[in-house]
Amino acid sequence: MGKNKEPSVAVSYEPVTDVSEDNDNVEVEEIIITPLQIKYAEILEVAPEKITNVELYSFIDEWMGTPYLLGGESKTGIDCSSFAQRLFIGVYDWYIERTAQKQMDSEATHTWSDPEFLEEGDLVFFRAAGDRGATITHVGIYLGNDKFVNATSRVGKTGSSGVKISDLSETYWKKRFFAGGRRVNTKS
Structure with a gap:
C-alpha cells in the first residue's frame, strides 16, 4: 500500500x-x-x-520520530523551533520565525499565560526550570487535551528524544510552561 x-x-x-416519526425516513x-x-x-x-485537521496530523506523522538535533533543520535531525517553523509553513502556509524566542516575541504572536485557553495549532512556549525571566528555550504546537507536538532532546517516559507528542500535565513540562501563543494576522 x-x-x-x-x-x-x-x-x-x-x-x-x-x-413518533416513521423510522423508514x-x-x-x-x-x-x-x-x-x-x-x-x-x-x-x-x-x-x-x-x-488531517493535514496537521499527516504532517506530524511524517516527522514523528525524527531525531532531535540542536540547529537541525531536516529529517536527519531537527530542533524545536525549526520543527514549529516547518509545521506552520507546511500545514498553515504561514512563515514563522526561526527561533523559539523570536516566535514568541513576534508582533504576529498573541501570548497569554494560562494554558486553559490553548486551542489546536497554538504555540506553547517553555523556559528553563527555575528561570524566573522570560527567556524562551523551547516551543511546541498544541494539539488538544493537554497534548502538544515538539522536537525535544528530553527522553522522558517514551525512552527517546526527537519529534514526539508530549503532555503539558507532566511535571517536567508544567514547571517550564511560560505561555501559549496564537498567530494573528497583523496586516489589516
Missing part, C-alpha cells in the same frame, strides 16, 4: 429522531474515519471524530 493510500473505516451515525450520515484519525485519537485520548 502506498503512503497516501490508507484504508479507511466507515462509521455511520443515525440522527436522533422523534419516536431516517437519514444516515456517513462519516469516514481513517487509520490516521484512529492513531492520533488514541494518543490524544479523544474520539476519532475530534481529529479533523
Whole structure:
C-alpha cells in the first residue's frame, strides 16, 4: 500500500429522531474515519471524530520520530523551533520565525499565560526550570487535551528524544510552561 493510500473505516451515525416519526425516513450520515484519525485519537485520548485537521496530523506523522538535533533543520535531525517553523509553513502556509524566542516575541504572536485557553495549532512556549525571566528555550504546537507536538532532546517516559507528542500535565513540562501563543494576522 502506498503512503497516501490508507484504508479507511466507515462509521455511520443515525440522527436522533422523534419516536413518533416513521423510522423508514431516517437519514444516515456517513462519516469516514481513517487509520490516521484512529492513531492520533488514541494518543490524544479523544474520539476519532475530534481529529479533523488531517493535514496537521499527516504532517506530524511524517516527522514523528525524527531525531532531535540542536540547529537541525531536516529529517536527519531537527530542533524545536525549526520543527514549529516547518509545521506552520507546511500545514498553515504561514512563515514563522526561526527561533523559539523570536516566535514568541513576534508582533504576529498573541501570548497569554494560562494554558486553559490553548486551542489546536497554538504555540506553547517553555523556559528553563527555575528561570524566573522570560527567556524562551523551547516551543511546541498544541494539539488538544493537554497534548502538544515538539522536537525535544528530553527522553522522558517514551525512552527517546526527537519529534514526539508530549503532555503539558507532566511535571517536567508544567514547571517550564511560560505561555501559549496564537498567530494573528497583523496586516489589516
